[in-house]
Amino acid sequence: MDRRKTRVRFFTIADYLEEEKWLEEQHKKGWKLLKMIPPCFFIFEECDSEEVIYQLDYKDEKVTEDYLQMYKDYGWEYLGSCFGWNYFRKLDINVLCENDRKIFSDTESKISMIEHIFRTRMLPLLIIFFAIIIPNLIRLIQKNSKFGGSYLEVFYISLFILYLFIFIYCGLKLKKLKKEFRDGY
Known part of the structure; x- marks a missing residue:
């Protein structure tokens, strides 16, 4: 009988590298990712403890067979999609060189993904804001x-604070990642 567990963990759009590391740690503890359920539920299945690399790719469009085949050709197992993020994993023993550890080994692709995240996730939030x-x-x-403290006032003030937090936290973190990628991270 398969043992499964659900973990609740929230990651922002700028925390995808931390999410990858967390998934690798879970696998090392004997829990492999089965699927993600929005907004923050991770379903795991018990497995042997293995060194596994998890990678996320942000596409925000329908996954095609050509897209999946490209990753499969490089040894990546497709796990599913959630909110535009595509989840992949690869056994560490199948890594032949350091470039095989990452989906994107070139700086331009990494920066392009960050810019795509900003355009498709942050820009709409800015417009709403x-x-x-x-x-x-x-x-x-x-x-x-x-200030009378009406529910509507409290609602809009709460949204204002939430959006400011998202802009500051995610915006600064994405900008920092972009700089690190340019500097050779």
């Missing part, structure tokens, strides 16, 4: 000269 959240928050503040 400036087109909906800020105007509604300003309208509520002007309408009620004193």
Whole structure:
């Protein structure tokens, strides 16, 4: 009988390298990833403890057979997709050289993925922030000269704070990753 477990763990769009390492640690402890259930549920199945490399690729489009075949040709096992992220793994013993440890071994591909993440994830959030959240928050503040603590005011202030956190945390982290990749990370 297969033993399975579910772990709840939240990673932002800028934490994908940490997510890869965490999945590798889980596999080393004898739990291989079966699938991801949005937003933050990881389903694992018991397995032998192995040195395995996990890699994530952000596509944000339908996975094609050609795309999967390309990774399969390089020894990567496709595990599934979640919110545009495609999950792959490879046994460490199948790694012939250091470049085989990463899906993207060249700087341009790594930077291109970071830019794609920014365009498809951060840009829409910026549009929502400036087109909906800020105007509604300003309208509520002007309408009620004193902060009355209405549910709507609390809701928009909470969204404002959440979005600021996302922009600062993810924006700075993605910018740092891009710089590290350029500098030869």
